[in-house]
Amino acid sequence: MNRLSLKNLATRNETLVAVVIVAFCLLATFSDPLFLSVTTLTDLMRASVVIGILAVAAMMVLISGGIDVSFTAIAVFAMYSTTVLTLAVMPDMPWYFIFAISIGIGACLGAINGFFVVICRLPTLIVTLGTLSVFRGFLLTFIGSQRISALPPEMRGFSRMMIARGTTEAGSFYAIPWAVAALVIVVLLTLFILHKTMLGRSIFAIGGSLESARRIGINVRGAQFFVYCYVGALAGLAGIIHGAMGRMADPFSLVGLELSVIAAVVLGGARLIGGYGTLTGTLLGVSLIVLVENSLIVVGIPSTWQFVTIGLLILLGTGLPAWQAKRAAAKSA
Amino acid sequence: MSKHDDDTFIELKGIVKQYGGVTALDGVDFRVKTGEAICLAGENGSGKSTLIKILVGVEQPTSGQIFVDGKPYSHLNPRQAAASGISVIFQDFSLFSNLTVAENIAFATQLSGKKRLFDRGATRRIAQEALDRIGVDIDLDARVETIPVAHKQLVAICRGLASNARLIIMDEPTTALTGREVQALLGIIRKLKDSGIAVVFVSHKLAEVLEVCEEVFVLRNGKNVAEGPARDFNAASLTRHMTGRDVPEAKPPLNIDRAETLLVVNQLGKEGAFEDINFELKAGEVLGISGVLGSGRTSLAKALFGLVAPSKGSITLSGKNIPLGNPIAATQAGIGYVPEDRLTEGLFLTQSIIRNVSVGRFDHHRSGGFLDLTSLVDEARGWIEKLRIKAPDYDAEVKSLSGGNQQRVALARWLSQTPRVLVLNGPSVGVDVGSKADIHAIIRELADSGIGIVVISDDLPELLTTCGRILMMKDGRIDSIVMAGEMDEIELAAKLVS
Numbered sequence: 138m139n140r141l142s143l144k145n146l147a148t149r150n151e152t153l154v155a156v157v158i159v160a161f162c163l164l165a166t167f168s169d170p171l172f173l174s175v176t177t178l179t180d181l182m183r184a185s186v187v188i189g190i191l192a193v194a195a196m197m198v199l200i201s202g203g204i205d206v207s208f209t210a211i212a213v214f215a216m217y218s219t220t221v222l223t224l225a226v227m228p229d230m231p232w233y234f235i236f237a238i239s240i241g242i243g244a245c246l247g248a249i250n251g252f253f254v255v256i257c258r259l260p261t262l263i264v265t266l267g268t269l270s271v272f273r274g275f276l277l278t279f280i281g282s283q284r285i286s287a288l289p290p291e292m293r294g295f296s297r298m299m300i301a302r303g304t305t306e307a308g309s310f311y312a313i314p315w316a317v318a319a320l321v322i323v324v325l326l327t328l329f330i331l332h333k334t335m336l337g338r339s340i341f342a343i344g345g346s347l348e349s350a351r352r353i354g355i356n357v358r359g360a361q362f363f364v365y366c367y368v369g370a371l372a373g374l375a376g377i378i379h380g381a382m383g384r385m386a387d388p389f390s391l392v393g394l395e396l397s398v399i400a401a402v403v404l405g406g407a408r409l410i411g412g413y414g415t416l417t418g419t420l421l422g423v424s425l426i427v428l429v430e431n432s433l434i435v436v437g438i439p440s441t442w443q444f445v446t447i448g449l450l451i452l453l454g455t456g457l458p459a460w461q462a463k464r465a466a467a468k469s470a
Numbered sequence: 471m472s473k474h475d476d477d478t479f480i481e482l483k484g485i486v487k488q489y490g491g492v493t494a495l496d497g498v499d500f501r502v503k504t505g506e507a508i509c510l511a512g513e514n515g516s517g518k519s520t521l522i523k524i525l526v527g528v529e530q531p532t533s534g535q536i537f538v539d540g541k542p543y544s545h546l547n548p549r550q551a552a553a554s555g556i557s558v559i560f561q562d563f564s565l566f567s568n569l570t571v572a573e574n575i576a577f578a579t580q581l582s583g584k585k586r587l588f589d590r591g592a593t594r595r596i597a598q599e600a601l602d603r604i605g606v607d608i609d610l611d612a613r614v615e616t617i618p619v620a621h622k623q624l625v626a627i628c629r630g631l632a633s634n635a636r637l638i639i640m641d642e643p644t645t646a647l648t649g650r651e652v653q654a655l656l657g658i659i660r661k662l663k664d665s666g667i668a669v670v671f672v673s674h675k676l677a678e679v680l681e682v683c684e685e686v687f688v689l690r691n692g693k694n695v696a697e698g699p700a701r702d703f704n705a706a707s708l709t710r711h712m713t714g715r716d717v718p719e720a721k722p723p724l725n726i727d728r729a730e731t732l733l734v735v736n737q738l739g740k741e742g743a744f745e746d747i748n749f750e751l752k753a754g755e756v757l758g759i760s761g762v763l764g765s766g767r768t769s770l771a772k773a774l775f776g777l778v779a780p781s782k783g784s785i786t787l788s789g790k791n792i793p794l795g796n797p798i799a800a801t802q803a804g805i806g807y808v809p810e811d812r813l814t815e816g817l818f819l820t821q822s823i824i825r826n827v828s829v830g831r832f833d834h835h836r837s838g839g840f841l842d843l844t845s846l847v848d849e850a851r852g853w854i855e856k857l858r859i860k861a862p863d864y865d866a867e868v869k870s871l872s873g874g875n876q877q878r879v880a881l882a883r884w885l886s887q888t889p890r891v892l893v894l895n896g897p898s899v900g901v902d903v904g905s906k907a908d909i910h911a912i913i914r915e916l917a918d919s920g921i922g923i924v925v926i927s928d929d930l931p932e933l934l935t936t937c938g939r940i941l942m943m944k945d946g947r948i949d950s951i952v953m954a955g956e957m958d959e960i961e962l963a964a965k966l967v968s
Contacts, residue, residue, distance in 0.1 A: 335580060338569075338588050342577060345566035352564050353578040353629075354552065412568035 150406030150458055154421040157450065161428055165435045172435050176309045182317050185427045187212075187379045187391075189320045189420065191398045192405075193327050194371035196419045199402060200331070201364045202344035202411025203261035206395045207250060210272035211369050212376030213391040215242040218280050219377060220386040223289045232291040232381075239377035240370045246272060247369015251362040273392055285386040292381045316378050323371060328416055330367075336360060344411030400447060401426040404454045425450065477503045478540070479636060479668055480525070480556070485534035487520050487692075494520040495531070496692040502637055507659060507669040507682050509700065512689035513712050513904055518672050521689070522639055526558050527551035552582070555636030561645065563626040567615035571608050572597035575628045582633065600628035603665070604658045620651040627658065637668040644678055645899065648763040648928055649966055656682050680704070690714055705931075713904045729753040730788070732922040733805075733891050735774070738783030743769035744946040747783065751891065751922040756913060758933040758954075759926045761943030762966060768810065770943070771895045771926040775807035776800040787891060801830075806884030808877075810896035810926075816880045819869040823861055824850040826868050827882045853882035857912060874898075874905020881912065891922045898932060910936050930962050942966065 165172040191208055198205040219239040223230050246268070253264040295315070302312035331337035339360045343350045350357050380386045403409065404425060405418030426447060433443050480502045487495040495517045502508055512518040523529040524536075527546035536543045538554045546554070565574050575597035580589070597610055601624075608621050617625070623643065630638045644652050659669055659682050671679045680686075683700040688711040696703075696711040703711075733751040738744070744766035751757050761767045772778040774785065779795025786792065793799045800807075809816045817826055827850050828835065835842045835849075850864040857878040861871055868879055877897065884892060897913065898906040913936050917923050927933055933940050933954075940952040942965060952962065 333588050335586055335588050338573065338577070338580075341569060342566045342573075345568040346564070349564035349566060352560070354548070354581055355577075412566070 150404065150454060151415065151418045151421055153454055153457065154404055154418070154425050157454070158421065158425050158428060161425075161432075161436070165432055168437060169435050171307070172432070174307065174309065175305050176311045177432070179311045179313050181424070181427055181431060183314060183382070184431055185423055186314075186316045186320045186382070187375045188394065188398055188401065188427060189423045190323050190371050190375040190378070191394070192401045192419050192423045193323055193416065194368040194375075195395075195398050196402045196405070196407050196414045196416070197327065197331070197340065197364055198261070198368055199399075199407040199409065200344045200411065200414040201340045201361060202347060203254065203361070203364070204399070204409065205250065205261065205265045205365070205368055206399070207246075207265035207269040207272060208368055208372040208375075208398075209391045209393070209395045210269045210276075211243050211246045211372040212379065213388060214246060214272045214276045214280075214376070215239045215373035216376030216380040216391075217276055217285075217386050217388045218242060219373075220285055220288060220292070220380060221280060223292075224285070224287075228289045230289060230291060232295040235289060235292060236374065236377050240373040243373020243376065244366045244370040247366040247372070248362070250369065251365035254365060255358045255362045269392070269395075276388055280388075282388055284388070286384065288380070288384060288386060292377075293384060296381045296384060314382065316382055319374065319378055323374070324416055324420070331416075336363060340364060341412060344413070346412075397426055397430075397447065400451050404451060477505075479504045479538070480554075481537040482521070482524070483535045483537070485521070485524060485536075486532045487517075487524065487529065488532045494692050495524075497534070498689065498692065498694055499697075500687055501685075502668045502670060503684075504636070504668055505663050505666040506684045507663055507679075508671070509679060509683045509686045509703075509708075510670055510672045510689070511686065511708055511712055516689040516712070517692040518689050519641075520692075522558065522641065522670075522672055525551065525639065526556055552578075552633065555634055556639070557630035557633060557635035557637065558639045559623070559626040559630065559641065559643070561642045563622050565614050565622055565625060565629075568613065570611050570613055571617065571625055572610040574614050574625050575600050575632050578629060579632045596632050597628065600632040603631055604628065604661055606658070619646045620648075620654070623647070623655070624658070627662075631662075631667075635667060637670065638662065639670045639672060641672045643671060643673065645673075649930075649963060650762055652678050680708075688712055729755065729920075732788060733774075733924075734786045736784045736786070738770075738773065738780050738785065740769065740773065740778060740780045740782075742946075743778065744773070744780075744943070746947055749941060749948070751924060753890075753920045753922055754917050755939075756917045756923045756925060756937045758937030758940035759924060759943060760928055760930070760933055760940055760966060761949075762928070765943040766946035767926050767928075767943050768895065771807070771810075771893055771924070774800075774891075774893050774924065775805055777807070801887065804888075804890035806887060806889035806892045808880045808884060808892070808894045808897065810899060817868050817876060820867055822865040823854065823859070823868060823871075823879055823882075824864040826879050827853055827886055829883065831887060849886060850882075853886065857882055857885075858908065872905070874901040874909065877901055877905070877909060878912075881909075885916070889921060891924070892916065893924045893926070895926045896929075897925060897927065898929065906932070928966070930966070934958075934962065 162173065191212065194208055195205060216239055219235060219242060222238065223235050250264055250268055253259050254261050298315040300313040300315055300318065304310050331340065339350065339355045342355055343357055343360055347357065376391065379391060401422035402414065402419050405415065405420070405422030407414030407418065429443055429446050429450065433446060434440050438446065478501060482498065482500040485495050485498045486493070498517065498521060500521060510518050510521070520529060524531050527548040527550060530545035536546060572594045576593040579596055580593060594610055601608060604624065604627060606624055608617065608624065614622060614625060627638065643655065647655065656679065662669055671683065673679070680700055680703060686696070686698060686700050686703050686708070687694065688696040688708065690712060729752040731750050731752050735747055735749050738747040747770060749757070759767050759770065769778050773780045776795050776797040776799060784791060785794065787803050787805065790803065792803045818829070824846055828846050832841060835845050847864060853859070854861060854864060859875050859878045861875060868876055871879065894913070898909050901909065910932065913923060913925070925933065925936055937954055940954065942949045942952060950965070952965070
């Protein structure tokens with residue numbers, strides 16, 4: 138009985154978010170019958186790729202009991218410096234090399250976070266707040282602060298690679314870019330790491346209780362270091378996709394997005410205390426945030442209200458289950 | 471050098487451990503035989519934790535020798551200790567509350583297998599085997615956060631079994647358990663012994679595990695002070711060895727027949743917790759409330775102080791009605807409450823003694839619009855002296871104090887409010903024997919000074935030494951009222967679980 142209600146609670150965030158998404162879509166369709174279309178769906182899919190990859194990364198840090206706010210700075214750093222490097226060295230580099238460089242740079246920057254967290258044992262929020270500024274400042278000061286719209290041809294090429302494209306019966310154009318596949322791969326890879334490897338289970342264990350993890354002989358430092366490098370690598374990937382899809386390397390973009398990303402993850406049920414988080418929840422959270430950011434206008438709410446809406450969703454989405462848990466606890470006491 | 475008996479598993483000889491200039495262990499000998507249960511007794515600070523840390527390889531001895539199966543070592547490292555089959559169950563169990571029972575049991579085993587991939591099937595199999603060995607049934611897929619404390623302990627035991635433990639060391643195993651759960655634990659310990667696994671109990675509350683033990687080792691101030699077959703010890707002699715003195719039992723309560731009636735509880739009830747509760751408390755009386763976990767004793771204790779809102783009935787103090795479910799009103803009326811879990815409910819651990827004592831009463835130290843710091847300090851010093859709190863000074867952090875002294879700080883806070891009724895929930899949980907006797911003496915003194923005291927506890931000797939009457943609760947009702955002196959501990963224990 139007790140277990141059942143707690144089990145409900147665990148899935149509570151996810152069901153709640155799913156219900157809100159469905160309600161939102163119904164509302165949007167009601168006010169604009171064209172909303173429910175392949176075009177909208179593919180547009181939202183495109184918009185979810187970058188934030189989705191970042192959210193998966195942020196979720197992994199939250200599960201391990203830490204928090205990372207520097208991943209947007211890593212993403213933009215990796216994207217911009219990769220573009221500059223490619224243009225300077227070998228503009229015709231194939232897109233997968235460009236991606237690999239960006240992922241590598243991201244992983245190295247993540248390793249810097251890992252160094253401070255694992256070796257110096259500093260609190261993760263403080264470390265990543267610091268590196269957020271440092272990475273961004275270093276990028277703007279030493280690498281460049283000009284927007285680059287003449288991207289390497291292969292990067293532009295990537296943004297034109299489509300899984301499917303076409304025109305709906307209503308005559309509107311739609312397309313699913315290959316970038317969506319990157320999100321799918323990231324989700325599958327993370328799913329595998331978290332649930333099918335001892336490393337992943339160790340990350341959950343560390344988030345559950347750091348001290349106990351040490352006592353039973355889990356390689357805590359190794360796992361934590363991996364988490365920060367992995368987050369860096371995913372940020373590098375998200376960054377380069379962002380640049381390619383936007384067809385511009387803008388050193389001022391992305392930073393500022395980190396709180397929306399963490400909001401999406403928390404909406405999906407990951408807990409800030411660590412040890413809890415699901416990919417389903419995270420993806421639902423991302424969908425909701427993207428939906429609100431892109432389609433609020435459809436239901437007649439001015440777009441300036443989207444921050445308020447996101448804030449309310451967070452308060453409701455995380456506050457309601459917490460409140461219910463408290464009531465249940467008070468009742469059973 | 472040592473004569474190696476075939477069945478001696480681990481032997482420590484002349485272990486010395488110094489931290490800086492402090493000698494924690496001074497030539498300690500210790501021995502564990504296969505399939506034997508041992509009590510390692512000692513008060514806080516006696517060196518028993520240090521000895522355990524050396525056994526599991528977390529600390530290295532300054533000098534002395536360790537024999538595992540007759541093989542000498544100057545020290546063990548954690549990996550060697552684990553490989554030799556030494557496993558510790560810490561007081562907090564070291565479990566992962568976010569993971570399933572199966573994963574908690576099998577995690578360490580899987581890790582030592584050097585596997586990279588997580589094998590869910592093997593995890594469940596390992597966990598099920600371990601559970602079968604001690605003959606208990608716990609849902610493998612339940613998250614540990616959802617199972618009761620007694621089950622968490624079993625999961626921790628199974629974790630040791632799963633990694634082929636030959637010696638399981640249990641740190642304060644009975645603190646969180648009710649009487650009935652302790653009995654169930656002892657049954658499991660017997661099974662472990664039968665299958666050749668040795669068990670070491672580390673505790674300062676050993677009387678209840680004495681019956682399953684073969685040997686007793688007592689440490690005091692880092693030295694062996696007594697050892698021998700368990701049948702030569704009883705609760706009193708253990709206490710004497712641990713404290714080095716005879717702890718006087720508190721005197722039976724005074725005659726209070728003519729005293730003023732302070733608290734009257736009338737028809738108090740709360741759905742699903744307790745029902746039909748009636749009792750009176752006189753000035754100077756110490757009233758015990760007991761019952762197994764889930765009998766409603768804790769809810770009732772909280773209700774007296776307004777932390778739980780009863781749905782019917784009334785509480786009056788000296789004829790004045792106290793609003794239900796309102797702790798502030800209860801405080802103002804003169805009721806004090808010292809919670810069971812002082813660490814999370816009662817004290818601000820990282821704050822100083824003075825702040826812990828004076829919190830909530832800054833009004834009394836007002837001078838103009840400012841705090842009168844001198845009067846704060848005088849008060850804190852007064853209580854440190856009165857309650858014999860062992861602390862460097864009034865600004866010491868509470869978490870740096872021992873359990874007994876922390877409990878005294880919690881008491882000091884309420885006593886400084888000059889309460890007329892004091893509700894003590896588990897006053898000596900997690901407190902060592904010496905401090906416990908002191909706390910009982912303090913309870914006596916307080917009662918003599920005219921305060922009415924309610925003690926909620928499942929520590930039967932404690933109830934029998936401090937209380938005049940004991941209300942036995944069962945399924946949320948007062949099952950019977952026992953007068954102290956009419957029953958001994960064994961009869962009372964039988965009544966508790968009947």
